[in-house]
Amino acid sequence: MDKILLKNKLLNTRRGLLKGTGLSVLAYLGASNIKAFSQGVDFKNSENMSDDILFAEVRKQLMLKENLVYLNTGTLGPAPKLVFDKIAAMMTRLEANPAIENFGPMGKMMEQTRGKVARFMGADEDEIILTRNTTEGISIVCSGIDWTAGDEILTTNHEHGGAETGLEFLADTKGAVIKKITMPYPAKDKKQLLDLVAANITDKTKLILLSHVVTVTGLRWPIKEVSKMIEGRNILLIVDGAQAPGMLHIDLHDMGCDFYACSGHKWIMGPKETGILYMRKAVQNKVNNVFITGGYATYSHSSGTRNAPIIIGFGDVIDWHMAIGSKRSEKRCLDLAGYCRKQLAKVKGLTIISSDNPELSSAIVSFSLDGDVKNGDVFTQMRDKNITIKRLPQYNAIRISNHMFTTNKDVDQMITLLKEIIA
Numbered sequence: 175m176d177k178i179l180l181k182n183k184l185l186n187t188r189r190g191l192l193k194g195t196g197l198s199v200l201a202y203l204g205a206s207n208i209k210a211f212s213q214g215v216d217f218k219n220s221e222n223m224s225d226d227i228l229f230a231e232v233r234k235q236l237m238l239k240e241n242l243v244y245l246n247t248g249t250l251g252p253a254p255k256l257v258f259d260k261i262a263a264m265m266t267r268l269e270a271n272p273a274i275e276n277f278g279p280m281g282k283m284m285e286q287t288r289g290k291v292a293r294f295m296g297a298d299e300d301e302i303i304l305t306r307n308t309t310e311g312i313s314i315v316c317s318g319i320d321w322t323a324g325d326e327i328l329t330t331n332h333e334h335g336g337a338e339t340g341l342e343f344l345a346d347t348k349g350a351v352i353k354k355i356t357m358p359y360p361a362k363d364k365k366q367l368l369d370l371v372a373a374n375i376t377d378k379t380k381l382i383l384l385s386h387v388v389t390v391t392g393l394r395w396p397i398k399e400v401s402k403m404i405e406g407r408n409i410l411l412i413v414d415g416a417q418a419p420g421m422l423h424i425d426l427h428d429m430g431c432d433f434y435a436c437s438g439h440k441w442i443m444g445p446k447e448t449g450i451l452y453m454r455k456a457v458q459n460k461v462n463n464v465f466i467t468g469g470y471a472t473y474s475h476s477s478g479t480r481n482a483p484i485i486i487g488f489g490d491v492i493d494w495h496m497a498i499g500s501k502r503s504e505k506r507c508l509d510l511a512g513y514c515r516k517q518l519a520k521v522k523g524l525t526i527i528s529s530d531n532p533e534l535s536s537a538i539v540s541f542s543l544d545g546d547v548k549n550g551d552v553f554t555q556m557r558d559k560n561i562t563i564k565r566l567p568q569y570n571a572i573r574i575s576n577h578m579f580t581t582n583k584d585v586d587q588m589i590t591l592l593k594e595i596i597a
Protein backbone atom coordinates (compact mmCIF):
# COMPACT_ATOMS: atom_id res chain seq x y z
CA MET A 175 0.00 0.00 0.00
CA ASP A 176 1.48 3.39 -0.86
CA LYS A 177 2.13 5.93 1.87
CA ILE A 178 -0.83 8.24 1.16
CA LEU A 179 -3.31 5.39 1.02
CA LEU A 180 -1.98 4.06 4.29
CA LYS A 181 -2.27 7.48 5.91
CA ASN A 182 -5.86 7.88 4.75
CA LYS A 183 -6.72 4.42 6.01
CA LEU A 184 -5.32 5.28 9.42
CA LEU A 185 -7.21 8.54 9.46
CA ASN A 186 -10.49 6.86 8.55
CA THR A 187 -9.96 4.25 11.24
CA ARG A 188 -9.36 6.92 13.87
CA ARG A 189 -12.40 8.85 12.68
CA GLY A 190 -14.47 5.70 12.96
CA LEU A 191 -13.23 5.00 16.46
CA LEU A 192 -13.95 8.48 17.64
CA LYS A 193 -17.33 8.82 15.98
CA GLY A 194 -20.22 9.17 18.36
CA THR A 195 -18.12 10.03 21.40
CA GLY A 196 -19.31 13.63 21.24
CA LEU A 197 -15.70 14.69 21.48
CA SER A 198 -14.66 13.19 18.23
CA VAL A 199 -13.60 16.14 16.12
CA LEU A 200 -11.82 18.20 18.67
CA ALA A 201 -10.36 15.36 20.66
CA TYR A 202 -9.02 14.14 17.38
CA LEU A 203 -7.60 17.53 16.52
CA GLY A 204 -6.30 17.88 20.03
CA ALA A 205 -3.98 15.01 19.24
CA SER A 206 -2.28 17.68 17.09
CA ASN A 207 -2.42 15.52 14.05
CA ILE A 208 -1.65 18.29 11.64
CA LYS A 209 -1.98 16.03 8.62
CA ALA A 210 -5.52 15.18 9.60
CA PHE A 211 -6.36 18.84 10.06
CA SER A 212 -5.02 19.96 6.75
CA GLN A 213 -6.67 17.08 4.90
CA GLY A 214 -10.06 18.09 6.24
CA VAL A 215 -11.83 16.27 9.03
CA ASP A 216 -15.60 15.92 9.28
CA PHE A 217 -16.22 18.86 11.58
CA LYS A 218 -19.99 18.53 11.60
CA ASN A 219 -19.89 16.67 14.89
CA SER A 220 -19.00 19.83 16.76
CA GLU A 221 -22.65 20.86 16.29
CA ASN A 222 -23.66 17.99 18.56
CA MET A 223 -21.39 19.07 21.38
CA SER A 224 -22.56 21.23 24.23
CA ASP A 225 -20.87 24.63 24.47
CA ASP A 226 -19.14 23.57 27.66
CA ILE A 227 -17.50 20.59 26.00
CA LEU A 228 -16.70 22.39 22.78
CA PHE A 229 -15.07 25.43 24.37
CA ALA A 230 -13.24 23.38 26.99
CA GLU A 231 -11.74 21.45 24.09
CA VAL A 232 -10.87 24.70 22.34
CA ARG A 233 -9.05 25.78 25.48
CA LYS A 234 -7.18 22.47 25.70
CA GLN A 235 -5.79 22.99 22.24
CA LEU A 236 -4.02 26.19 23.24
CA MET A 237 -0.48 26.44 24.53
CA LEU A 238 -1.18 28.90 27.33
CA LYS A 239 0.70 28.08 30.49
CA GLU A 240 -1.21 26.15 33.07
CA ASN A 241 -3.39 28.14 35.46
CA LEU A 242 -2.94 31.33 33.48
CA VAL A 243 -6.03 33.52 33.25
CA TYR A 244 -5.60 35.11 29.84
CA LEU A 245 -7.86 38.11 29.34
CA ASN A 246 -5.93 40.06 26.73
CA THR A 247 -6.68 38.60 23.32
CA GLY A 248 -7.26 42.18 22.22
CA THR A 249 -3.51 42.65 22.24
CA LEU A 250 -2.39 39.18 21.11
CA GLY A 251 -4.30 35.92 20.92
CA PRO A 252 -2.93 32.47 21.72
CA ALA A 253 -2.64 30.18 18.69
CA PRO A 254 -3.86 26.56 18.87
CA LYS A 255 -1.08 24.00 19.09
CA LEU A 256 -2.10 22.31 15.86
CA VAL A 257 -1.43 25.56 14.02
CA PHE A 258 1.90 25.95 15.76
CA ASP A 259 2.79 22.35 14.83
CA LYS A 260 1.80 22.95 11.23
CA ILE A 261 4.04 26.00 11.02
CA ALA A 262 6.95 24.08 12.53
CA ALA A 263 6.42 21.24 10.04
CA MET A 264 6.23 23.72 7.16
CA MET A 265 9.41 25.48 8.28
CA THR A 266 11.23 22.16 8.33
CA ARG A 267 9.88 21.29 4.91
CA LEU A 268 10.85 24.67 3.50
CA GLU A 269 14.42 24.42 4.67
CA ALA A 270 14.82 21.07 2.97
CA ASN A 271 14.56 22.71 -0.47
CA PRO A 272 13.78 26.41 -0.04
CA ALA A 273 13.43 27.76 -3.57
CA ILE A 274 11.56 24.75 -4.95
CA GLU A 275 9.14 24.60 -2.00
CA ASN A 276 8.54 28.33 -1.62
CA PHE A 277 7.80 29.00 -5.26
CA GLY A 278 6.27 25.57 -5.86
CA PRO A 279 4.02 23.41 -3.66
CA MET A 280 4.22 25.54 -0.54
CA GLY A 281 3.62 28.68 -2.59
CA LYS A 282 0.36 27.11 -3.79
CA MET A 283 -0.66 26.16 -0.25
CA MET A 284 0.10 29.69 0.89
CA GLU A 285 -2.14 31.14 -1.82
CA GLN A 286 -5.04 28.92 -0.68
CA THR A 287 -5.15 30.92 2.53
CA ARG A 288 -6.58 33.89 0.59
CA GLY A 289 -9.60 31.84 -0.47
CA LYS A 290 -10.18 30.62 3.08
CA VAL A 291 -9.95 34.17 4.41
CA ALA A 292 -12.40 35.42 1.77
CA ARG A 293 -14.98 32.80 2.79
CA PHE A 294 -14.43 33.52 6.49
CA MET A 295 -14.93 37.25 5.95
CA GLY A 296 -17.84 37.19 3.48
CA ALA A 297 -15.78 38.60 0.62
CA ASP A 298 -14.45 37.47 -2.76
CA GLU A 299 -10.93 36.18 -3.07
CA ASP A 300 -9.92 38.97 -5.46
CA GLU A 301 -10.84 41.52 -2.79
CA ILE A 302 -8.40 40.13 -0.23
CA ILE A 303 -4.73 40.94 0.37
CA LEU A 304 -2.77 39.08 3.03
CA THR A 305 -0.82 41.65 5.00
CA ARG A 306 1.33 41.54 8.12
CA ASN A 307 -1.13 43.33 10.42
CA THR A 308 -3.90 45.94 10.67
CA THR A 309 -1.49 48.84 10.65
CA GLU A 310 -0.02 47.75 7.33
CA GLY A 311 -3.46 47.30 5.76
CA ILE A 312 -4.60 50.80 6.69
CA SER A 313 -1.26 52.26 5.64
CA ILE A 314 -1.49 50.61 2.20
CA VAL A 315 -4.84 52.30 1.63
CA CYS A 316 -3.90 55.70 3.05
CA SER A 317 -0.61 55.93 1.19
CA GLY A 318 -2.29 54.92 -2.06
CA ILE A 319 -5.32 57.20 -2.40
CA ASP A 320 -5.52 60.45 -4.35
CA TRP A 321 -5.96 63.49 -2.21
CA THR A 322 -6.61 67.21 -2.53
CA ALA A 323 -5.14 69.42 0.19
CA GLY A 324 -7.86 70.63 2.55
CA ASP A 325 -10.09 67.59 2.10
CA GLU A 326 -11.15 66.07 5.40
CA ILE A 327 -10.80 62.75 7.16
CA LEU A 328 -13.45 62.04 9.77
CA THR A 329 -12.45 59.73 12.60
CA THR A 330 -12.72 59.58 16.40
CA ASN A 331 -10.56 60.18 19.45
CA HIS A 332 -10.75 56.44 20.30
CA GLU A 333 -8.73 55.06 17.38
CA HIS A 334 -5.54 53.06 17.74
CA GLY A 335 -2.16 54.57 16.90
CA GLY A 336 -1.65 51.94 14.19
CA ALA A 337 -4.65 53.29 12.27
CA GLU A 338 -3.75 56.89 12.97
CA THR A 339 -0.36 56.35 11.32
CA GLY A 340 -1.98 56.10 7.88
CA LEU A 341 -4.23 59.11 8.51
CA GLU A 342 -1.34 61.22 9.75
CA PHE A 343 0.67 60.27 6.67
CA LEU A 344 -2.14 61.69 4.54
CA ALA A 345 -2.17 64.84 6.65
CA ASP A 346 1.61 65.27 6.58
CA THR A 347 2.21 64.51 2.91
CA LYS A 348 -1.01 65.53 1.17
CA GLY A 349 -2.56 68.19 3.37
CA ALA A 350 -5.47 66.13 4.71
CA VAL A 351 -7.35 67.70 7.62
CA ILE A 352 -8.16 65.20 10.37
CA LYS A 353 -11.38 65.78 12.33
CA LYS A 354 -11.97 63.67 15.42
CA ILE A 355 -15.37 62.96 16.93
CA THR A 356 -15.17 62.98 20.73
CA MET A 357 -16.59 59.61 21.66
CA PRO A 358 -19.15 59.12 24.40
CA TYR A 359 -18.24 56.45 26.89
CA PRO A 360 -20.28 54.48 27.48
CA ALA A 361 -22.21 55.08 24.27
CA LYS A 362 -26.01 55.01 24.57
CA ASP A 363 -27.45 53.76 21.32
CA LYS A 364 -26.92 53.57 17.57
CA LYS A 365 -28.72 56.86 16.96
CA GLN A 366 -26.33 58.75 19.22
CA LEU A 367 -23.38 57.45 17.18
CA LEU A 368 -24.95 57.94 13.77
CA ASP A 369 -25.97 61.50 14.71
CA LEU A 370 -22.36 62.24 15.65
CA VAL A 371 -21.14 61.04 12.26
CA ALA A 372 -23.86 62.92 10.38
CA ALA A 373 -23.15 66.12 12.29
CA ASN A 374 -19.45 66.02 11.45
CA ILE A 375 -19.60 65.23 7.74
CA THR A 376 -18.97 68.27 5.55
CA ASP A 377 -18.66 68.87 1.80
CA LYS A 378 -14.95 68.31 2.24
CA THR A 379 -15.17 64.89 3.91
CA LYS A 380 -13.45 62.38 1.64
CA LEU A 381 -12.61 59.59 4.05
CA ILE A 382 -14.07 58.15 7.24
CA LEU A 383 -12.12 55.79 9.47
CA LEU A 384 -13.94 53.96 12.26
CA SER A 385 -13.14 50.86 14.27
CA HIS A 386 -15.49 47.93 13.93
CA VAL A 387 -14.81 47.22 17.62
CA VAL A 388 -13.18 50.11 19.45
CA THR A 389 -9.89 49.26 21.15
CA VAL A 390 -10.63 51.42 24.21
CA THR A 391 -14.23 50.60 25.11
CA GLY A 392 -15.08 47.59 22.94
CA LEU A 393 -17.87 49.63 21.36
CA ARG A 394 -19.24 47.95 18.26
CA TRP A 395 -19.83 50.59 15.58
CA PRO A 396 -22.97 50.21 13.43
CA ILE A 397 -20.82 50.05 10.28
CA LYS A 398 -23.63 48.95 7.98
CA GLU A 399 -25.66 52.00 8.92
CA VAL A 400 -22.68 54.33 8.40
CA SER A 401 -22.09 52.76 4.96
CA LYS A 402 -25.72 53.41 4.07
CA MET A 403 -25.54 56.99 5.35
CA ILE A 404 -22.70 57.90 2.99
CA GLU A 405 -23.90 55.95 -0.05
CA GLY A 406 -23.44 57.96 -3.24
CA ARG A 407 -21.57 60.78 -1.48
CA ASN A 408 -18.05 60.13 -2.77
CA ILE A 409 -16.72 59.38 0.72
CA LEU A 410 -14.54 56.32 1.34
CA LEU A 411 -15.10 54.27 4.49
CA ILE A 412 -12.13 52.44 6.03
CA VAL A 413 -12.92 50.10 8.90
CA ASP A 414 -10.25 49.20 11.41
CA GLY A 415 -11.21 45.62 12.20
CA ALA A 416 -8.28 44.75 14.46
CA GLN A 417 -10.58 43.76 17.34
CA ALA A 418 -13.43 42.06 15.49
CA PRO A 419 -12.88 38.92 13.35
CA GLY A 420 -12.53 35.85 15.54
CA MET A 421 -14.80 37.57 18.07
CA LEU A 422 -17.70 38.54 15.79
CA HIS A 423 -19.14 36.83 12.74
CA ILE A 424 -18.05 38.94 9.77
CA ASP A 425 -19.85 39.51 6.48
CA LEU A 426 -18.02 42.24 4.61
CA HIS A 427 -20.32 42.40 1.62
CA ASP A 428 -23.27 42.89 3.92
CA MET A 429 -21.37 45.49 5.97
CA GLY A 430 -20.83 47.57 2.85
CA CYS A 431 -17.59 49.34 3.82
CA ASP A 432 -14.94 50.12 1.19
CA PHE A 433 -11.88 48.88 3.07
CA TYR A 434 -11.48 46.63 6.09
CA ALA A 435 -8.13 45.92 7.72
CA CYS A 436 -7.48 43.51 10.57
CA SER A 437 -4.83 41.35 12.21
CA GLY A 438 -4.65 37.57 12.32
CA HIS A 439 -2.80 37.54 15.64
CA LYS A 440 -5.54 38.93 17.89
CA TRP A 441 -9.06 37.43 18.08
CA ILE A 442 -8.40 35.10 15.15
CA MET A 443 -5.67 33.58 17.34
CA GLY A 444 -3.41 33.04 14.36
CA PRO A 445 0.33 33.17 13.80
CA LYS A 446 1.94 36.47 14.74
CA GLU A 447 2.50 38.96 11.92
CA THR A 448 -0.53 37.99 9.88
CA GLY A 449 -3.21 40.36 8.65
CA ILE A 450 -6.00 40.91 6.16
CA LEU A 451 -6.85 43.86 3.95
CA TYR A 452 -10.21 43.84 2.12
CA MET A 453 -10.76 46.25 -0.73
CA ARG A 454 -14.26 46.30 -2.22
CA LYS A 455 -14.13 45.74 -5.98
CA ALA A 456 -15.73 49.07 -6.87
CA VAL A 457 -13.03 51.09 -5.09
CA GLN A 458 -9.94 49.09 -5.96
CA ASN A 459 -8.94 51.54 -8.69
CA LYS A 460 -8.77 54.30 -6.06
CA VAL A 461 -5.76 52.74 -4.34
CA ASN A 462 -2.54 53.09 -6.23
CA ASN A 463 0.21 51.67 -4.10
CA VAL A 464 3.62 50.31 -5.07
CA PHE A 465 3.15 47.17 -2.93
CA ILE A 466 0.15 46.03 -4.94
CA THR A 467 1.23 46.90 -8.48
CA GLY A 468 1.77 43.17 -8.98
CA GLY A 469 -1.83 42.40 -7.96
CA TYR A 470 -3.32 41.02 -4.75
CA ALA A 471 -1.83 37.52 -4.85
CA THR A 472 0.04 36.62 -1.70
CA TYR A 473 3.24 36.44 -3.68
CA SER A 474 3.83 38.78 -6.62
CA HIS A 475 6.73 40.77 -8.00
CA SER A 476 5.61 43.73 -5.89
CA SER A 477 5.05 41.80 -2.65
CA GLY A 478 8.44 40.13 -2.72
CA THR A 479 9.12 36.85 -0.93
CA ARG A 480 6.65 35.92 1.81
CA ASN A 481 6.80 33.74 4.91
CA ALA A 482 4.99 30.69 3.53
CA PRO A 483 4.88 28.58 6.75
CA ILE A 484 3.23 31.40 8.70
CA ILE A 485 0.70 32.12 5.98
CA ILE A 486 -0.15 28.42 5.58
CA GLY A 487 -0.62 28.24 9.37
CA PHE A 488 -2.90 31.25 9.10
CA GLY A 489 -5.06 29.31 6.66
CA ASP A 490 -5.30 26.48 9.17
CA VAL A 491 -6.45 28.72 11.98
CA ILE A 492 -9.19 30.02 9.68
CA ASP A 493 -10.28 26.38 9.07
CA TRP A 494 -10.29 25.93 12.82
CA HIS A 495 -12.65 28.89 13.35
CA MET A 496 -14.92 27.71 10.55
CA ALA A 497 -15.05 24.29 12.21
CA ILE A 498 -16.15 25.85 15.49
CA GLY A 499 -18.55 28.21 13.70
CA SER A 500 -18.15 31.98 13.87
CA LYS A 501 -21.76 32.64 14.92
CA ARG A 502 -21.39 30.14 17.73
CA SER A 503 -18.09 31.56 18.96
CA GLU A 504 -19.53 35.09 18.73
CA LYS A 505 -22.42 34.11 20.98
CA ARG A 506 -20.05 32.48 23.43
CA CYS A 507 -17.82 35.59 23.54
CA LEU A 508 -20.80 37.91 24.06
CA ASP A 509 -22.24 35.71 26.81
CA LEU A 510 -18.91 35.69 28.62
CA ALA A 511 -18.65 39.46 28.31
CA GLY A 512 -22.20 39.85 29.63
CA TYR A 513 -21.24 37.90 32.73
CA CYS A 514 -18.04 39.93 33.10
CA ARG A 515 -19.95 43.23 32.88
CA LYS A 516 -22.53 42.05 35.41
CA GLN A 517 -19.90 41.03 37.94
CA LEU A 518 -17.84 44.20 37.45
CA ALA A 519 -20.95 46.31 37.99
CA LYS A 520 -21.08 44.97 41.57
CA VAL A 521 -17.54 46.15 42.37
CA LYS A 522 -17.17 49.47 44.17
CA GLY A 523 -14.38 51.81 43.05
CA LEU A 524 -14.64 51.45 39.30
CA THR A 525 -16.75 52.76 36.42
CA ILE A 526 -17.55 50.62 33.41
CA ILE A 527 -16.86 52.57 30.22
CA SER A 528 -18.17 49.94 27.78
CA SER A 529 -21.70 50.20 26.48
CA ASP A 530 -24.24 47.75 27.86
CA ASN A 531 -26.54 48.20 24.87
CA PRO A 532 -26.55 44.74 23.19
CA GLU A 533 -26.38 46.40 19.75
CA LEU A 534 -23.20 48.24 20.67
CA SER A 535 -21.41 45.91 23.03
CA SER A 536 -18.77 43.31 22.20
CA ALA A 537 -16.58 40.80 24.01
CA ILE A 538 -14.42 43.62 25.37
CA VAL A 539 -15.36 45.12 28.72
CA SER A 540 -13.37 48.13 29.95
CA PHE A 541 -13.54 50.03 33.21
CA SER A 542 -11.75 52.99 34.72
CA LEU A 543 -10.54 53.00 38.28
CA ASP A 544 -11.89 55.64 40.61
CA GLY A 545 -9.83 57.20 43.37
CA ASP A 546 -6.10 56.71 43.79
CA VAL A 547 -5.71 53.20 42.41
CA LYS A 548 -3.52 53.22 39.29
CA ASN A 549 -4.20 50.91 36.37
CA GLY A 550 -0.46 50.22 36.07
CA ASP A 551 -0.41 48.84 39.62
CA VAL A 552 -3.46 46.67 38.93
CA PHE A 553 -1.79 45.37 35.78
CA THR A 554 1.44 44.47 37.61
CA GLN A 555 -0.26 42.82 40.56
CA MET A 556 -2.49 40.80 38.25
CA ARG A 557 0.47 39.78 36.09
CA ASP A 558 2.31 38.59 39.19
CA LYS A 559 -0.68 36.41 40.07
CA ASN A 560 -0.92 34.89 36.58
CA ILE A 561 -3.76 37.04 35.29
CA THR A 562 -3.12 38.86 32.01
CA ILE A 563 -5.20 41.99 31.37
CA LYS A 564 -4.65 45.15 29.34
CA ARG A 565 -3.95 48.50 30.93
CA LEU A 566 -5.30 51.22 28.67
CA PRO A 567 -3.41 54.46 28.14
CA GLN A 568 -6.66 56.45 28.57
CA TYR A 569 -8.91 57.06 31.56
CA ASN A 570 -6.82 55.08 34.08
CA ALA A 571 -8.66 52.10 32.63
CA ILE A 572 -8.36 48.32 32.31
CA ARG A 573 -9.60 46.27 29.34
CA ILE A 574 -10.85 42.70 29.63
CA SER A 575 -11.01 40.51 26.50
CA ASN A 576 -13.50 37.67 26.90
CA HIS A 577 -12.58 35.21 24.16
CA MET A 578 -14.34 31.86 23.66
CA PHE A 579 -11.67 29.89 25.55
CA THR A 580 -12.09 31.91 28.77
CA THR A 581 -14.62 31.05 31.46
CA ASN A 582 -16.78 32.77 34.06
CA LYS A 583 -14.37 31.30 36.59
CA ASP A 584 -11.53 33.28 35.00
CA VAL A 585 -13.56 36.46 35.42
CA ASP A 586 -14.37 35.56 39.04
CA GLN A 587 -10.67 35.08 39.75
CA MET A 588 -9.78 38.40 38.17
CA ILE A 589 -12.51 40.21 40.11
CA THR A 590 -11.55 38.65 43.45
CA LEU A 591 -8.03 39.97 43.02
CA LEU A 592 -9.26 43.32 41.72
CA LYS A 593 -11.38 43.81 44.85
CA GLU A 594 -8.37 43.05 47.05
CA ILE A 595 -6.25 45.59 45.16
CA ILE A 596 -8.92 48.28 45.25
CA ALA A 597 -9.53 47.69 48.97
Ligand SMILES: Cc1ncc(COP(=O)(O)O)c(C=O)c1O
Pocket residue numbers: 248249307308309310333334336337385387388389414415416417437
Ligand atom coordinates in the same frame (compact mmCIF):
# COMPACT_ATOMS: atom_id res chain seq x y z
C1 LIG B 1 -8.29 49.00 16.85
C2 LIG B 1 -6.85 48.63 16.60
N1 LIG B 1 -6.28 48.99 15.44
C3 LIG B 1 -5.02 48.66 15.13
C4 LIG B 1 -4.25 47.95 16.01
C5 LIG B 1 -2.86 47.60 15.61
O1 LIG B 1 -2.77 46.25 15.34
P1 LIG B 1 -1.45 45.63 14.70
O2 LIG B 1 -0.34 45.94 15.66
O3 LIG B 1 -1.72 44.18 14.59
O4 LIG B 1 -1.25 46.32 13.40
C6 LIG B 1 -4.77 47.57 17.24
C7 LIG B 1 -3.97 46.83 18.22
O5 LIG B 1 -4.29 46.65 19.36
C8 LIG B 1 -6.11 47.92 17.54
O6 LIG B 1 -6.70 47.58 18.70
